[in-house]
Amino acid sequence: MDKQQEELAALYVLDLLSGAEKADFEKQLEQSTELQQLVREFGHGLHSPLKEASGPRRPDLLEGIHEKIGINEQKPQAAPVATSPVPWRYIWGVAAVFMLMLNLILVVVLSNQAAVRGGELLPETNPDMQASLESRISTLERELNTRTSAMNEIASAHKVVLKENAEIKEDLTEWQQEYMEMSSKVLPFFDSRDGMSRFTVIELVDARPDTGDASSQAYMDLAGYFLTGQEAKPLLDARMAASGNNSVEPAVGTSKPMGFTIWREEDRKGFLDIYNLPELSRGEDYFLWVRSSRSEPFLPIGHLPELHNGDGSIFYSVNNEDFDRPREILITAERAAQPGSPSANRFLVGP
Amino acid sequence: MSKVVQFSREDTLVATLIERMASSDVAALDTLYHLYHGTFLRLFSSILKDDFEAEEVLQDMFVKLYREAWRYDPKMGAPFSWVVTIGKRMAIDRLRRREKRPQLIGDQMEQDGELADNDMDHAENPVHQSAELDWIRESLRGLPDSQREAIELAYFQGFTQQEIADHLGKPLGTIKSELRRGMIQLRKDYLEGNHG
Numbered sequence: 001m002d003k004q005q006e007e008l009a010a011l012y013v014l015d016l017l018s019g020a021e022k023a024d025f026e027k028q029l030e031q032s033t034e035l036q037q038l039v040r041e042f043g044h045g046l047h048s049p050l051k052e053a054s055g056p057r058r059p060d061l062l063e064g065i066h067e068k069i070g071i072n073e074q075k076p077q078a079a080p081v082a083t084s085p086v087p088w089r090y091i092w093g094v095a096a097v098f099m100l101m102l103n104l105i106l107v108v109v110l111s112n113q114a115a116v117r118g119g120e121l122l123p124e125t126n127p128d129m130q131a132s133l134e135s136r137i138s139t140l141e142r143e144l145n146t147r148t149s150a151m152n153e154i155a156s157a158h159k160v161v162l163k164e165n166a167e168i169k170e171d172l173t174e175w176q177q178e179y180m181e182m183s184s185k186v187l188p189f190f191d192s193r194d195g196m197s198r199f200t201v202i203e204l205v206d207a208r209p210d211t212g213d214a215s216s217q218a219y220m221d222l223a224g225y226f227l228t229g230q231e232a233k234p235l236l237d238a239r240m241a242a243s244g245n246n247s248v249e250p251a252v253g254t255s256k257p258m259g260f261t262i263w264r265e266e267d268r269k270g271f272l273d274i275y276n277l278p279e280l281s282r283g284e285d286y287f288l289w290v291r292s293s294r295s296e297p298f299l300p301i302g303h304l305p306e307l308h309n310g311d312g313s314i315f316y317s318v319n320n321e322d323f324d325r326p327r328e329i330l331i332t333a334e335r336a337a338q339p340g341s342p343s344a345n346r347f348l349v350g351p
Numbered sequence: 352m353s354k355v356v357q358f359s360r361e362d363t364l365v366a367t368l369i370e371r372m373a374s375s376d377v378a379a380l381d382t383l384y385h386l387y388h389g390t391f392l393r394l395f396s397s398i399l400k401d402d403f404e405a406e407e408v409l410q411d412m413f414v415k416l417y418r419e420a421w422r423y424d425p426k427m428g429a430p431f432s433w434v435v436t437i438g439k440r441m442a443i444d445r446l447r448r449r450e451k452r453p454q455l456i457g458d459q460m461e462q463d464g465e466l467a468d469n470d471m472d473h474a475e476n477p478v479h480q481s482a483e484l485d486w487i488r489e490s491l492r493g494l495p496d497s498q499r500e501a502i503e504l505a506y507f508q509g510f511t512q513q514e515i516a517d518h519l520g521k522p523l524g525t526i527k528s529e530l531r532r533g534m535i536q537l538r539k540d541y542l543e544g545n546h547g
Contacts, residue, residue, distance in 0.1 A: 007527050010534035013428065014505045015436050016512050029427060036426050038538075040358075043432030045537030046506070049490035051361070051431055055393030061410055062384050066377070068414045128360060 001034060009035060013042040257310070257347050263325045270316050270326060277310040277347055280333050287334040288316060289342050290326040298330055298342055299323065358429065365430040372420035380417045383434075388413075391438050398442045398507060399449075408445050412438040443509030491533075493540065498533030501526055 008025045011017050017025055029035050259274030270290070277286060286307070289298035301316050318326075331348040332339075358366060365386070371379035388409060395405035415437060423433050491499045500519060504510040510518065516526045 003531065006535065007531040010531045011512065011527065013432065013534065014502065014530060015440060015509075016505055016530070018511075026427060036428075039427070040429045040432075041538045041542065042534050043429045044359075045534065045539075045541040046502075047429075047432055047435050048541055050390060050394060050435060053390055053393060055389030055391070055396075057389050058392060058406065058409075059385070059388075061388065061406055062381060062413075064410050065380070065384065065413045065417075068410060069377075069380075069417050129364065 001038065005035060006038065009038050009042055013039060013046055257331075259331070259348055261326060261329055265325070268317060270318075271313070272316055272329075273313045274304075274307070274331065274348065275311045277307060277312075277331070279310070283335050284333040284345075285335075286347070287332050287339060287342075288314075289330040289332065290316075290318060290323075291328050291330075292324045293327055298328075300339060303334070303337075304331070358425075362429050362431060365434070366423075366425055369416070369420045369423045369430055369433075372417050373423070377417075380413065383416070384413055387434070394438070395442045398439075399446055404445060404449070405442075408438070408442050412441050415441070439506070440509070447509070490537070490540075494533050494536055497521075498529045498536070501529045502533045502537075505530070 005028070008017065008021075008028075012022065012025050012029075029039060257274070257276045257278065259272065261273070262271045263269075264271065272288065280286065286304040288301040288304060290301055291298045299318060299320060301318065304312065305314060306312075329348070329350060330342055330346060332342045333345040333347065334343055365383065368379040368383045368386075372383070391412065392405055392409050395408045396402055399405050399408065416434060419437075423430065427433070491502060494502070497519075501515050504515045504518060512523060512526060512530075516523045519526065521529075
């Protein structure tokens, strides 16, 4: 290939040829595969950096292109619509049929040659793109499976949480029922204070929210104390001291002897909690008595064990099959080991 | 039907898309758009220095490609080169129309500095000195200055052969020779895999 052809090829690729010069060169190009190859390679050399460069992604602009070409446009403008009189349509029709048949024949003839056909190019000659698409589809499928799996796990976890919530609710209901049963068994055995008995305290706590004030806290502490038998007095003393509010002094915060009992029906045992019993004279012990009704005599239960500063908690049972449940309780000071009846030295009686 | 030989896979795909566009296949247009619109948007932004105009030229280019796809002949060059030539020509036409456009006084005052810069660029180095062009000028860096300048003037400014000669103050024959040698070197780099 001579220098002049190389020069023309270079100018052609750089779009520097025009008019007759360009037309002449294209004629040469049409006839020379060598020149075609050179032009192609010049084009690659000049444009390949551009092909490799990436730019901003603007898929939204495609819609404007569609609008400009017309969404229903079926034919390129290069094929203008014929405006000939009617007879020309028949002529064009015949020509079209003829060209179609000619094309079919050419297709059959050329099918055995190695020519590359446009319709076959994409699937057969672009395996990289196809592989890339398949890889992308596989990735998306894997991602979908992962997300589906995660959703299933979340659904399972949700079911477990719902089940646990139901169990907690059931436990709570059982606890509330148990609480109510225990509350009904609390037997106050001392005189009410300002019109409020221990039952009243529990009902108040159960019926109204904790307001945070000292009296409310005191009632709650009392309720908890009733049910658990835990030592509440130090806590109450500290709380009342901190609040400086002595207007509602809880019973257990006073120095007056007091106590309560809870009867456990299932094992026929009673729980007794007492406070502020004074020290007894030497040789005397506190003795517990109970009875089912006021019409009956007190039944002797036994001596109370050693108390701590007048406070103590004990369990007791009644060895009498006819005994229903304690409805009145009495604590006396006795010298005898097995007193037959309560002495007059009474410290607590109730309710 | 034209016989296409020794195209790369990408060029073969592009040739197929152009052929399908010639049959009014909008899907082929969409594929071609998604393949190259970012590249051309960047090129047009580099040439026009105006993103909005670059977007307009991009849309016009794809409309033109769709409507004139039937004109493409594989014998006349690789399909990507054909696409680049059409797009670049449209961008440079837009650039020249804009430079000839009468301007309001306010616009004129506003752009005095810019125009002065442009004039200076044309006087000293007409190719925009912007960083945006570095990515493609990089590929030309291996060329001697005389070859590189001539190719840049043709490629980015759309100068004619005579304009390049006038601008560089060299005889037309020398310019043609510089362009030929520059293109041969780029071709060699490409074939040896040294491009980009």
